[in-house]
Amino acid sequence: MADTKINPVEELGTAAAKLRHTAAEAHGGPWARCDVGVAVISADVQLYGAPCIADRLYEPDADWITLAHPGLAEPLAAWLDDHASDHSTYDCGWDDSECPALSLAREINGGGRG
Numbered sequence: 001m002a003d004t005k006i007n008p009v010e011e012l013g014t015a016a017a018k019l020r021h022t023a024a025e026a027h028g029g030p031w032a033r034c035d036v037g038v039a040v041i042s043a044d045v046q047l048y049g050a051p052c053i054a055d056r057l058y059e060p061d062a063d064w065i066t067l068a069h070p071g072l073a074e075p076l077a078a079w080l081d082d083h084a085s086d087h088s089t090y091d092c093g094w095d096d097s098e099c100p101a102l103s104l105a106r107e108i109n110g111g112g113r114g
């Protein structure tokens, strides 16, 4: 049976690339929550005369979307890339099943629209 386990360095690099690509495609922001209709707005969007990118949201969802704006992508991607270096030199002190960076990478690689 072939070993289908993904290399941790590849997993981390794939997640970093996905973060960068997805953020590059999104509106750059900065994003903020607007209480009118519980909307998330971006400074670089002017749909129908307003900078709204999503509206009629559940308040905690709007807070989460605003928190996870595209500006978060590069610092996270850089951290994942840096941690990939630790895995390539066997310097990560975590078991692969418990490594926080790998857990994050797996969530990113398994989530979204691919």
Ligand SMILES: [Zn+2]
Binding pocket: 083, 086, 087, 092, 093, 094, 099, 100, 101, 102
């Ligand atoms: Zn690790």
